[in-house]
Amino acid sequence: MTVIYVEDVVDSIADALQFISYYHPADFIDALKDAYESEGGAAAKNAILQLLVNSRLSAMAKRPICQDTGVAHVFLEVGMEVQFSNRLGGFLPTIQQLVDEAVRRAYLSEVNTLRASMVSSPLGIRSNTRDNTPGIVHVEMVAGARLGVTVVAKGGGGDVKARFATLNPSDSPADWIIEQLPGMGAGWCPPGVLGIGIGGSPEQAMLLAKKSLFSPIDLHQLRERGPVSPVDALRLEVAERVNALGIGAQGLGGLTTVLDVKVMEAPCHAATLPIALIPNCAATRHIRFFLDGSGPMTFEPPDPGIWDGIPDMLPTDGGMHVDLDTLTKIEVAQWRVGQTLLLSGKLLTGRDAAHKRLTDMLAANEPLPVDLKDRAIYYVGPVDPVDGEAVGSAGPTTATRMDKFVAPLLEQTGLLVMIGKAERGRAAREAIHQHGAAYLVAVGGAGYLVSKAVLSARVIAFPDLGMEAIYEFEVRNMPVTVAVDAAGGNIHSVFNLVKV
Ligand SMILES: O=C(O)C[C@H](O)C(=O)O
Numbered sequence: 191m192t193v194i195y196v197e198d199v200v201d202s203i204a205d206a207l208q209f210i211s212y213y214h215p216a217d218f219i220d221a222l223k224d225a226y227e228s229e230g231g232a233a234a235k236n237a238i239l240q241l242l243v244n245s246r247l248s249a250m251a252k253r254p255i256c257q258d259t260g261v262a263h264v265f266l267e268v269g270m271e272v273q274f275s276n277r278l279g280g281f282l283p284t285i286q287q288l289v290d291e292a293v294r295r296a297y298l299s300e301v302n303t304l305r306a307s308m309v310s311s312p313l314g315i316r317s318n319t320r321d322n323t324p325g326i327v328h329v330e331m332v333a334g335a336r337l338g339v340t341v342v343a344k345g346g347g348g349d350v351k352a353r354f355a356t357l358n359p360s361d362s363p364a365d366w367i368i369e370q371l372p373g374m375g376a377g378w379c380p381p382g383v384l385g386i387g388i389g390g391s392p393e394q395a396m397l398l399a400k401k402s403l404f405s406p407i408d409l410h411q412l413r414e415r416g417p418v419s420p421v422d423a424l425r426l427e428v429a430e431r432v433n434a435l436g437i438g439a440q441g442l443g444g445l446t447t448v449l450d451v452k453v454m455e456a457p458c459h460a461a462t463l464p465i466a467l468i469p470n471c472a473a474t475r476h477i478r479f480f481l482d483g484s485g486p487m488t489f490e491p492p493d494p495g496i497w498d499g500i501p502d503m504l505p506t507d508g509g510m511h512v513d514l515d516t517l518t519k520i521e522v523a524q525w526r527v528g529q530t531l532l533l534s535g536k537l538l539t540g541r542d543a544a545h546k547r548l549t550d551m552l553a554a555n556e557p558l559p560v561d562l563k564d565r566a567i568y569y570v571g572p573v574d575p576v577d578g579e580a581v582g583s584a585g586p587t588t589a590t591r592m593d594k595f596v597a598p599l600l601e602q603t604g605l606l607v608m609i610g611k612a613e614r615g616r617a618a619r620e621a622i623h624q625h626g627a628a629y630l631v632a633v634g635g636a637g638y639l640v641s642k643a644v645l646s647a648r649v650i651a652f653p654d655l656g657m658e659a660i661y662e663f664e665v666r667n668m669p670v671t672v673a674v675d676a677a678g679g680n681i682h683s684v685f686n687l688v689k690v
Contacts, residue, residue, distance in 0.1 A: 191273045192335040192483040196288055199274075199337070201486040202479065203292035206341035207262055209489045210475035211254045211296075211304055214245045216496045217406040218449070218474050223499070224410070225381055225439070225446035233528065233671065233681070234444030237633045238381070240669075241439075241472050243504055244636035246497040248583075252302055256473035257573050257583040257637040257657075259304035260343030262293045262325040265401065267338030270331060289325040297322040303582060305573045305657050307346065316543065318656035328397065336482045340404055343475040347588055347634065348378045349468065354396060357463040363388060364427045370467055371432055372688045376441025377588035377612040379471035379634040383407065383450045384428065387466040390456035399466035402452035404476040409450040425451045435688045440633060441613055443684040472635035504639070509669060517564050519626045522606055525672045527679035531630065533643075533668040537609075538567045541587050543658040544651070545595040552602050559651035560660055562599065566607035566630075571657035572647065573637070581647040581663070585637025586611040589629065593618040600625040613682035614674055622674050629674035631681070643668035 222242055229235040248255045266285065276282050283291070297304040298321055308323065309316040332338070351374040357366055367386065387398025409429055417423040428451045438444020458464055479487045512521075514535030525531065538560060540548070551558055569589055573582025589610030596618040599605045606627050611634035614622070622629055632640055643665050651660040673681040 191271050193273050193275045194337050194481050194483050195275055195277050197277050198486040199288050200292045203341055204295040206477050207296035208302055210343055210477050211259055212248045212252045213492055216492050219496045221407045221449040229444050231444040233442040234439040237439040240633040240636040242500045244639040246500045248638040253638055254573050254583040256635050257585050258345040260345050263342040263344055264289045264325055265328045265340040267330050267332045269334035269336050271335035272337055286327055289327050290323040293323050293325040294321040303574045303576055336480045338480050340478045345471050345473050348471040351378045351469055353467040355465055357465055359463050363465050367428050368431050372685055375613050377590055378469040381439050381446045381449050382472055383470045384448050385468045386453045388455040389458035392464050394456055395464040395466040398454040399468040402454040403470045407450040421453045424453050441682050514566050517606055522628050523626055523676045525628050525675050527672050527675050527681045529672045531670050534666045537663045537665050538565055539570050539661040540567050541569050541571050541658055542591055543655045544660050545592050549595050549598050563604035564606050569610035581641050581644045583637035584641040586632045586634055588612045597621040600627050613685055619674050623678040626676045628676055630670040631673040632670050
């Protein structure tokens with residue numbers, strides 16, 4: 191029997207969550223560098239560059255790569271010869287309690303505060319739990335005398351695009367996967383990794399898809415050695431066909447939508463072929479380690495050489511300067527799709543919960559707590575600042591979720607500009623066109639880089655919503671790209687073009 195102390199489990203998981211919040215895995219950086227080298231499209235290439243610069247800056251500052259610091263997932267492989275014990279004696283906490291204690295400690299750290307994204311009572315008040323608990327825990331009993339631990343911080347933008355189907359045994363899994371891609375849009379922050387679970391039962395297929403994401407990116411090696419199994423063949427076929435769709439980084443059109451495709455399979459009923467698809471975004475964060483009773487895990491920083499060749503700031507000379515404090519419809523009408531803008535001045539923030547509350551108040555004829563006339567609103571839920579910061583990581587959230595609020599807000603408040611990530615639906619684009627407004631994009635997954643443009647931040651409405659409150663940011667030279675212009679142009683037109 192190996193005795194593993196629960197204190198060591200908590201310390202190791204808490205440290206792992208901190209570590210992965212600012213260090214990308216080296217294999218991801220290598221694959222992203224390759225994608226940057228091969229990319230020809232200017233918009234996609236620039237987005238990949240921003241992701242690389244962001245990765246380097248986060249690692250240097252030990253601050254979160256992305257404002258969505260994720261839902262904490264912990265996968266435990268408990269050896270049959272492991273016994274848990276408690277140094278202080280008394281009751282042994284449950285595995286869920288151990289994980290939650292680690293999550294609480296990691297996310298509330300004063301040195302590197304992370305964002306609390308979990309809400310309780312999802313059908314009810316959706317109240318932020320404020321410490322990112324509960325963690326998602328999966329336990330498997332395995333042979334041996336050690337504890338295997340995989341710690342993951344999975345962003346919402348990827349999981350929200352998860353798909354499942356039960357195919358007929360004779361159907362093509364590759365065809366089904368390719369059919370899903372255009373509908374998934376760009377909110378999952380490509381380029382990333384697709385996880386595919388095949389077989390088992392419905393819930394097992396989903397778990398396989400999720401678990402498949404946490405092994406090193408090795409598509410390049412697989413291409414070189416060639417497929418030796420149906421799983422290898424499926425990985426290669428899907429990677430090639432997905433990248434041929436031309437969706438590209440952030441959906442801006444380009445060569446690399448996926449850096450790898452991972453597949454795990456399990457035996458299933460003769461009548462079925464369950465299949466699940468879960469993407470992992472550019473803020474890929476996971477680490478695996480083992481506890482053998484000798485104490486908590488310590489994590490070695492990656493070799494800084496993995497960021498060699500990546501600049502430590504973006505050039506700020508390429509773009510048109512825009513003063514947000516004097517914004518007019520006439521000025522917005524001149525912006526064109528693809529143009530880079532450098533925003534300075536006062537910027538409001540608001541995302542899902544704030545939009546729902548604002549539009550509910552409009553419907554009830556109640557006065558709004560903030561005047562939106564001729565203002566710009568940034569879809570973001572930032573990380574709280576630590577010493578010396580105005581705000582922590584503050585990248586865009588998926589705009590598509592705010593589509594249904596666009597028409598009422600433009601119509602009834604005079605809001606002029608929205609900033610987020612990913613494509614807009616037809617109705618939102620039409621409302622933008624009709625009201626002479628504009629939608630701008632920042633790079634999803636480059637939240638630490640964006641935060642460097644924020645000079646100050648203060649909550650001005652709905653403080654009970656936590657990170658979903660309405661803030662006023664003062665920004666200087668915040669780089670964004672015009673994605674939907676007042677004339678009806680749309681940078682994400684690739685989604686109208688892709689053939690499946
Ligand atoms: O919650 C966020 O900040 C972003 C979310 O992960 C998303 O990708 O839409």
